[in-house]
Amino acid sequence: xGRGRVEAFSDGVMAVAITLLVLDLHTSAATGEPLLDQxxxxxxxxxxxxxxxxxxxxxxxxxxxxFDAMVRVDRLTLALNLLLLLFVCTIPFSTSTLADFVVEGxxxxxxxxVLYGAVAEGMAVSFVLxxxxxxxxxxxxxxxxxxxxxxQLVRFGAGLVLYPLATVxxxxxxxxxxxxLTVLSIYYLVxxxxxxxxxxxxxx
Amino acid sequence: xGRGRVEAFSDGVMAVAITLLVLDLHTSAATGEPLLDQxxxxxxxxxxxxxxxxxxxxxxxxxxxxFDAMVRVDRLTLALNLLLLLFVCTIPFSTSTLADFVVEGxxxxxxxxVLYGAVAEGMAVSFVLxxxxxxxxxxxxxxxxxxxxxxQLVRFGAGLVLYPLATVxxxxxxxxxxxxLTVLSIYYLVxxxxxxxxxxxxxx
Amino acid sequence: xGRGRVEAFSDGVMAVAITLLVLDLHTSAATGEPLLDQxxxxxxxxxxxxxxxxxxxxxxxxxxxxFDAMVRVDRLTLALNLLLLLFVCTIPFSTSTLADFVVEGxxxxxxxxVLYGAVAEGMAVSFVLxxxxxxxxxxxxxxxxxxxxxxQLVRFGAGLVLYPLATVxxxxxxxxxxxxLTVLSIYYLVxxxxxxxxxxxxxx
Amino acid sequence: xGRGRVEAFSDGVMAVAITLLVLDLHTSAATGEPLLDQxxxxxxxxxxxxxxxxxxxxxxxxxxxxFDAMVRVDRLTLALNLLLLLFVCTIPFSTSTLADFVVEGxxxxxxxxVLYGAVAEGMAVSFVLxxxxxxxxxxxxxxxxxxxxxxQLVRFGAGLVLYPLATVxxxxxxxxxxxxLTVLSIYYLVxxxxxxxxxxxxxx
Numbered sequence: 127x128g129r130g131r132v133e134a135f136s137d138g139v140m141a142v143a144i145t146l147l148v149l150d151l152h153t154s155a156a157t158g159e160p161l162l163d164q165x166x167x168x169x170x171x172x173x174x175x176x177x178x179x180x181x182x183x184x185x186x187x188x189x190x191x192x193f194d195a196m197v198r199v200d201r202l203t204l205a206l207n208l209l210l211l212l213f214v215c216t217i218p219f220s221t222s223t224l225a226d227f228v229v230e231g232x233x234x235x236x237x238x239x240v241l242y243g244a245v246a247e248g249m250a251v252s253f254v255l256x257x258x259x260x261x262x263x264x265x266x267x268x269x270x271x272x273x274x275x276x277x278q279l280v281r282f283g284a285g286l287v288l289y290p291l292a293t294v295x296x297x298x299x300x301x302x303x304x305x306x307l308t309v310l311s312i313y314y315l316v317x318x319x320x321x322x323x324x325x326x327x328x329x330x
Numbered sequence: 331x332g333r334g335r336v337e338a339f340s341d342g343v344m345a346v347a348i349t350l351l352v353l354d355l356h357t358s359a360a361t362g363e364p365l366l367d368q369x370x371x372x373x374x375x376x377x378x379x380x381x382x383x384x385x386x387x388x389x390x391x392x393x394x395x396x397f398d399a400m401v402r403v404d405r406l407t408l409a410l411n412l413l414l415l416l417f418v419c420t421i422p423f424s425t426s427t428l429a430d431f432v433v434e435g436x437x438x439x440x441x442x443x444v445l446y447g448a449v450a451e452g453m454a455v456s457f458v459l460x461x462x463x464x465x466x467x468x469x470x471x472x473x474x475x476x477x478x479x480x481x482q483l484v485r486f487g488a489g490l491v492l493y494p495l496a497t498v499x500x501x502x503x504x505x506x507x508x509x510x511l512t513v514l515s516i517y518y519l520v521x522x523x524x525x526x527x528x529x530x531x532x533x534x
Numbered sequence: 535x536g537r538g539r540v541e542a543f544s545d546g547v548m549a550v551a552i553t554l555l556v557l558d559l560h561t562s563a564a565t566g567e568p569l570l571d572q573x574x575x576x577x578x579x580x581x582x583x584x585x586x587x588x589x590x591x592x593x594x595x596x597x598x599x600x601f602d603a604m605v606r607v608d609r610l611t612l613a614l615n616l617l618l619l620l621f622v623c624t625i626p627f628s629t630s631t632l633a634d635f636v637v638e639g640x641x642x643x644x645x646x647x648v649l650y651g652a653v654a655e656g657m658a659v660s661f662v663l664x665x666x667x668x669x670x671x672x673x674x675x676x677x678x679x680x681x682x683x684x685x686q687l688v689r690f691g692a693g694l695v696l697y698p699l700a701t702v703x704x705x706x707x708x709x710x711x712x713x714x715l716t717v718l719s720i721y722y723l724v725x726x727x728x729x730x731x732x733x734x735x736x737x738x
Numbered sequence: 739x740g741r742g743r744v745e746a747f748s749d750g751v752m753a754v755a756i757t758l759l760v761l762d763l764h765t766s767a768a769t770g771e772p773l774l775d776q777x778x779x780x781x782x783x784x785x786x787x788x789x790x791x792x793x794x795x796x797x798x799x800x801x802x803x804x805f806d807a808m809v810r811v812d813r814l815t816l817a818l819n820l821l822l823l824l825f826v827c828t829i830p831f832s833t834s835t836l837a838d839f840v841v842e843g844x845x846x847x848x849x850x851x852v853l854y855g856a857v858a859e860g861m862a863v864s865f866v867l868x869x870x871x872x873x874x875x876x877x878x879x880x881x882x883x884x885x886x887x888x889x890q891l892v893r894f895g896a897g898l899v900l901y902p903l904a905t906v907x908x909x910x911x912x913x914x915x916x917x918x919l920t921v922l923s924i925y926y927l928v929x930x931x932x933x934x935x936x937x938x939x940x941x942x
Contacts, residue, residue: 131337131394133743138345138546141750144827145758146349151831155838161846165853179827183820190743190816204394205519208387215348215383219355226359234365241369315817335541335598342549346754350553408598409723412591419552419587423559430563438569445573539745539802546753554757612802613927616795623756623791627763634767642773649777 129199132207136189139211143218144182147175150222174225177304178217180311185214185249187315192253196260197267206259210252213245220245228300235300243293250285257282333403336411340393343415347422348386351379354426378429381508382421384515389418389453391519396457400464401471410463414456417449424449432504440501447497454489461486537607540615544597547619551626552590555583558630582633585712586625588719593622593657595723600661604668605675614667618660621653628653636708643708651701658693665690741811744819748801751823755830756794759787762834786837789916790829792923797826797861799927804865808872809879818871822864825857832857840912848909855905862897869894 151171153164189210196203220242227238258279261270270278288310296303355375357368393414400407424446431442462483465474474482492514500507559579561572597618604611628650635646666687669678678686696718704711763783765776801822808815832854839850870891873882882890900922908915 128398131341131397134338134746135341135345135390135394137743137747138342138549138750139349141546141747142346142349142550142754143352144823145751145754146352148755148758148827148831149353149761151828153835153838155842155846161835161839161849165849175828176824179824180820183823186747187813187816187820190747193743194740201391202520204391205516208384208391208519211348211387212380212383215352216355216379219352223357223365226357227365230359234359237365237369312817315820316814332602335545335601338542339545339549339594339598342546342750342753343553345750346550346553347556350556353557405595406724408595409720412588412595412723415552415591416584416587419556420559420583423556427561427569430561431569434563438563441569441573536806539749539805542746543749543753543798543802546750547757550754550757551760554760557761609799610928612799613924616792616799616927619756619795620788620791623760624763624787627760631765631773634765635773638767642767645773645777 129193129196132199132204133193136193136207136211137186140182140186140189140214143214144179144186146218147178147182147221150218150225151175170228171222171225173301173304173308174221174228177308177311178221180308180315181246182214182217184311184314185210185253188253192257192260195266198265200263200265202259202263203256203265206252206256210249210256213248213252216245217249224300224304228304231300236297239293239296239300239303243289243296246289247286247293250289254279254282254286333397333400336403336408337397340397340411340415341390344386344390344393344418347418348383348390350422351382351386351425354422354429355379374432375426375429377505377508377512378425378432381512381515382425384512384519385450386418386421388515388518389414389457392457396461396464399470402469404467404469406463406467407460407469410456410460414453414460417452417456420449421453428504428508432508435504439504443497443500443504443507447493447500450493451490451497454493458483458486458490537601537604540607540612541601544601544615544619545594548590548594548597548622551622552587552594554626555586555590555629558626558633559583578636579630579633581709581712581716582629582636585716585719586629588716588723589654590622590625592719592722593618593661596661600665600668603674606673608671608673610667610671611664611673614660614664618657618664621656621660624653625657632708632712636712639708644705647701647704647708647711651697651704654697655694655701658697662687662690662694741805741808744811744816745805748805748819748823749798752794752798752801752826755826756791756798758830759790759794759833762830762837763787782840783834783837785913785916785920786833786840789920789923790833792920792927793858794826794829796923796926797822797865800865804869804872807878810877812875812877814871814875815868815877818864818868822861822868825860825864828857829861836912836916840916843912847912851905851908851912851915855901855908858901859898859905862901866891866894866898 151168153161153168155161157164220238224238224242227234229235260266261275261278292303292307295306355372357365357372359365361368424442428442428446431438433439464470465479465482496507496511499510559576561569561576563569565572628646632646632650635642637643668674669683669686700711700715703714763780765773765780767773769776832850836850836854839846841847872878873887873890904915904919907918
C-alpha cells in the first residue's frame with residue numbers, strides 16, 4: 127500500500143483541526159464592552175491558541191518526518207494513524223476548555239489541565255506506537271539495528287515524559303505550563319529532529 | 331479519467347467531516363457547574379464521538395482500498411462517490427442528535443437511533459454500489475470472475491446487514507449499540523480486509 | 535505553472551464548503567419538542583442540504599473535467615478560479631438563508647430565492663469565464679477551432695440560463711425550484727458531459 | 739525533504755481558513771426583521787468577507803509561486819511556514835471583529851482596524867522571512883545574486899509597508915481601508931508577480 131493517501135488524509139485532518147482553533151476566539155459588539163477590554167480579557171484564549179497551534183504544528187512536522195522514512199504502509203499503520211488523529215481532532219475541545227477555566231484557578235483549572243495533558247499524551251503515545259510498529263514490521267527504508275531502535279524509542283519516549291511533567295506543573299501553575307509548552311514546541315520546531323537520522327543512513 | 335482528484339476530494343470531505351465531530355463536545359465556565367461534573371454528564375457526546383470517528387475511519391480505509399483496486403474512474407463512479415459522501419457529510423448531524431437524545435430514552439432515543447442507522451446504511455449501500463459498478467464496468471486492475479464477484483458482494487453485503495441489526499439492538503439498548511458498533515469498527519480496522527484480495531491476484 | 539496545487543486548493547475549498555452544509559441541520563433535546571416533530575419541521579433544511587450538496591458536487595465534477603483538459607495554468611486562470619471559489623464558499627450562507635425563509639413565503643422567501651440564484655449564477659459565470667480564457671489563451675491540450683469554441687460556450691452558456699430561469703420559477707414556487715434544481719443536478723451528474731469532448735480529439 | 743506535503747498542508751489550512759469566513763454571514767427568520775433589511779445591515783460582513791477572501795487568495799497565490807521556485811525544504815522553512823499559517827488561521831477572527839465594530843466607529847473601530855492590520859502584517863513579515871531564508875540557504879532552483887536578492891526583498895518589502903499604511907488610513911476611514919485593500923488585492927491577483935521572475939532565469 128502506498129503512503130500517499132494516508133498522508134493526504136492526515137494532512138487534511140491536521141489542517142482542519144489547527145484551523146478550527148480560531149473558532150474559540152470571539153469578540154462581540156453586542157455586549158457593549160470596549161473592544162480593547164474584550165481583547166485583554168481574552169488573553170487565555172490567545173495563549174491557548176498559540177499553545178495548541180504549535181502543539182499540532184509539531185505533531186505535523188513529526189508526522190511528515192516519520193512518513194518520509196516509510197517505504198510502505200500496512201493495515202496496522204492505518205489503524206494506529208487513526209488513533210493519533212483521534213487525539214489530534216479533540217485538541218480544539220481540550221484547548222477551549224483550558225482557555226475557559228484557566229483563569230478561575232482551583233479544581234476546575236486543574237481538571238482542564240489534566241484533560242489537556244491527557245489528550246496530548248494520547249497523541250504522543252500513538253506516535254511512539256506508530257514509530258515502533260514501522261521499525262519492527264520493516265516498513266522503513268533501511269534496516270534499523272537493535273541499538274538504534276532503542277535510541278530512537280528512548281528519544282521519542284522523552285516526548286512521552288514531557289506532557290505528564292507539564293501537566294504536573296500545570297496543576298500548580300497552569301499559565302506556566304501553557305507558556306512553557308508553547309516555548310518548548312517552538313524550540314523543537316526550529317531545532318533539529320531525531321527522525322531526520324532515521325531516514326538518513328546511520329554511521330554504524 | 332485518473333483517480334487522483336476523486337481521492338483528494340473524498341479525503342478532504344472525510345477529513346472535514348471527521349474533524350467537525352469535535353464541535354459537539356462542549357464545556358462552559360459560564361454555567362457555574364464544576365468542570366468534572368460537566369465532563370461526566372457529557373459521556374454520551376464522548377461515546378458518540380468515538381463511535382462516529384471509527385465509523386468514518388472505517389469508511390475511509392475501505393475507500394482507500396477500493397480506489398487502490400481501480401485503474402480508472404468513469405462518470406458514474408464520480409456520481410456514486412458523491413452519493414457516498416452525501417451520507418458521510420451528515421454523520422456529524424446524526425451523531426450530535428444521537429448524543430443529545432440517547433440519555434432520555436423512550437421514543438426520542440429510538441428516533442435518534444433510527445436516524446443514525448439510516449445514515450450509516452446509506453453509506454454502506456453507496457459503498458456496495460460503487461464496488462458493484464467498478465467490477466461490472468471493468469474499472470478494476472484485473473478481471474473478476476462471476477464467483478469472485480458474488481463472494482465480494484456477499485462479503486460487503488454483510489456490511490449492509492450490520493447497520494440495520496445494530497439499529498434494532500439500539501431500539502432497546504441504544505448504549506449497547508453505540509459501544510458495540512465502536513468495538514466492531516475498531517476490530518475491523520485492525521483486522522484484515524477482504525478488499526486487499528480484490529487488488530491482489532486470486533488463486534483461482 | 536503546473537495545475538497540481540490549483541486543483542488541490544480548489545478541492546480543499548469545495549470539500550470544506552460541501553461539508554459545512556451540515557452545520558445547518560440541528561436538533562435539540564433542550565426544546566422539549568419530540569425529535570420526530572423536529573425532524574419533520576426541519577424538511578426545508580434537509581431539502582436545501584440535498585440541493586446545495588448536488589450543486590457543489592456538479593461544479594466539482596465540471597471543475598475536474600475542465601482542469602483535466604488544461605495543460606498549464608496562467609495567472610489569470612488562478613484569479614478566475616478564485617472568483618469561482620468566492621461564490622462556492624458563500625453557498626453554505628445562501629443555503630441556510632433559503633432553508634430558513636422558504637417556509638414563510640412572501641417577499642422574504644423571494645429575496646432568499648434571488649440570493650440563492652445570484653450566488654449560483656456567479657458560479658456559472660466564473661466557470662464560463664475560465665472556460666473561455668483557457669481556450670483563447672491556448673491552455674488546453676489541443677487546438678480548439680472557432681466553431682467548436684462557439685459550441686462549447688453555447689453549451690455551457692445553457693448553464694448560465696438555467697439558474698436565472700430556476701430563480702424566476704422560485705419567485706412563485708420556491709419548493710418547486712429547490713426540487714427541480716436538485717433533480718437536474720443529479721441528472722447532469724449521472725449523464726454525459728460536454729467537457730469530456732473538450733479533452734478528447736474532435737472529429738472535425 | 740520534498741515540498742509536496744508542506745504544500746498540501748498549507749493548501750489545506752488556507753482552504754479551511756478561506757471557507758470559514760462564510761461562518762460570519764448570518765440571517766435569521768426568528769428575528770422577524772425583513773430579509774432584505776437584514777442583508778442590507780449585513781454590508782460590513784459582506785465587505786469584510788470580500789476583503790479577507792482576496793487577502794487570503796493573494797497569500798495563496800504568492801505561496802504557490804514561492805514554493806514553485808524552491809527545489810527543497812529544510813526544517814527552518816517548515817517552522818517559518820507554520821508562522822505564516824499561524825497568522826492566516828486567525829484571519830477569520832480579525833475579519834469578524836472588523837465587520838462587527840466597523841459601523842459604530844470611534845475607538846472600537848480603530849482597535850478592530852489595528853487588529854486586522856497587525857494580523858495581515860504578521861502574514862507579510864512571515865512571507866518575507868521565508869523568501870529571505872530560501873534565498874540565503876540556497877533552496878531555490880538557481881543562484882540568486884546580491885543585487886537580485888535586494889531587489890526581490892525590496893519588492894516584497896513593499897508588501898510590508900502596504901498593510902501599516904492601510905491601517906493608518908483605516909484609523910480615520912475604516913471603510914476606505916477595507917475597499918482599498920480589496921481593490922489592491924484583486925489588482926495584484928490579476929497583475930503580474932515579481933516571483934515569476936524568481937523562478938525564471940534572470941538576464942544578468
